[in-house]
Amino acid sequence: PATKLLEHEVLAAKTTMRVGGPARVYAEPAGAEDLQHLLREAGARNLPVLLLGRGSNLIIPDHGVDGLVISLGHPAWQSFEPQPDGRLWVGAGLRLKNLCGLATKAGLQGFEFLEGIPGSVGGALRMNAGAMGGWMFDVVDEVRLMTLAGEIHTRKKAELHVDYRHCAELHDAIALGAWLRPAAGVDADAIRRQIEVYQKKRVESQPREPSAGCIFKNPPGGSAGRLIDESGLKGERVGDAEVSTVHANFIVNRGHATSADIIALVQKVRARVKSVRGVDLEPEVLL
Ligand code: EPU
Incomplete structure (x- = not known):
């Protein structure tokens, strides 16, 4: 099967955070057989495999991914x-x-x-x-x-x-x-009304700028957003990466953030919440 293998495909535009360098190899298989073929190829070339999904819950490093990045964007999926x-x-x-x-x-x-x-x-x-x-x-x-x-x-x-x-x-x-x-x-x-209720809640409580959704998991019985907020971190920045002023568990890209900015801010937030509130937050996104 002939899935096209693209070399050095830039990944930033394929993620919701809009950061990240190129994939060594990138492919969009057209079905299960194609996918099997790609996995064999990755095995033979000793390339790690990363499934991109919608690219909404991961931060791609600035230097990119030294492996095979697969997206299931083809209509077959x-x-x-x-x-x-x-x-x-x-x-x-x-x-x-x-x-x-x-x-x-x-x-x-x-x-x-x-x-x-x-x-x-x-x-x-x-x-x-x-x-x-x-x-x-x-x-x-x-x-x-x-x-x-x-x-x-x-x-x-x-x-x-x-x-x-x-x-x-x-x-x-x-x-x-x-x-x-x-x-x-x-x-x-009833379905439509329920969706409208959720949409309203989301628009009121979550930011619009590019982000990866919530950065940390909620700790058992607690709220990461509230802990970060109470640690005084809303609006905290590293470069163009910013702790959202709308919801503190979102880091938003204010324009030209790099992956390094975001990762530095994640570490800063984690350290501050640990020292102020004594809770070690666990990241939810793939970093
Ligand atoms: N809060 C603050 N300050 C903030 C943000 C939140 O005090 O800056 C407080 C809120 O007032 C509320 C509590 O924290 O009392 C919880 O906030 P929210 O209702 O926004 O829910 P969440 O626990 O922060 C979770 C999911 C979201 C999901 C929302 C809505 C996690 C880590 N987050 O957020 O999922 O959209 O519920 O249902 O489980 C994601 O996983 O990427 C994500 C965005």
Whole structure:
């Protein structure tokens, strides 16, 4: 199969934070076979593999990624297919925003909380992304994944070890897609109203500038945003990287931030919260 391998493809524009250097090799496979082929190639050339997803929960280093960066942006990965058994098959490359829009049109309820998450299905599965009190695995029935050796497996939710912002089985595997389970009840107006409530809350409480979403996980029983805020860090800057004045757990790119600026600011925030509040925050984004 002929997936084009691009050398030195710049990654900044493919991420929501808009920073980062080039990939040594970059590819967009057109299906599972292509992906298997790429993984074999990476193995043969001894290249580490990085799945980009929507690029919303990672900070690419300024010097780039010395490996094979794979994006599932090809239409082959964007399926949205209601099944005769009532489930919904979605491909790993489908954006959550599109999933939510298509589900609304199809009268499928239960996916409203995904609307504002700037990610794809694959990334959301890998990190069990969440918002508005829900998380991805709330709606998952089964996951199809590929190991880095190219084997394809289907796993029931009950077979997976899933936690807050974590799915163990996808740590070293690639999510290909999932069968989701819509909530019972079909009421298009209720779906739309719920989405509007979430949109309003998000616009009021989260920044608009380029970011990687929340930088740190919430500590058990606590709120990273509140801890950072109470440590007096809103507006703190390194270069063009800034702790958002809207929500303190977001670092925003005010224009020309570098990856190094962002990482330095993450370390500064972490150290300050540790010394002021005695809590060591754990990053949520891949740094
Ligand atoms: N707060 C402050 N100051 C701030 C930010 C927040 O005092 O600068 C307080 C709020 O007033 C509130 C509490 O902290 O009492 C929690 O804030 P919020 O409701 O915004 O939720 P969060 O716990 O900070 C979580 C997720 C978000 C998700 C929102 C909305 C994590 C790390 N964050 O934020 O997820 O969008 O809930 O449901 O779990 C992400 O993971 O990237 C992300 C953005």
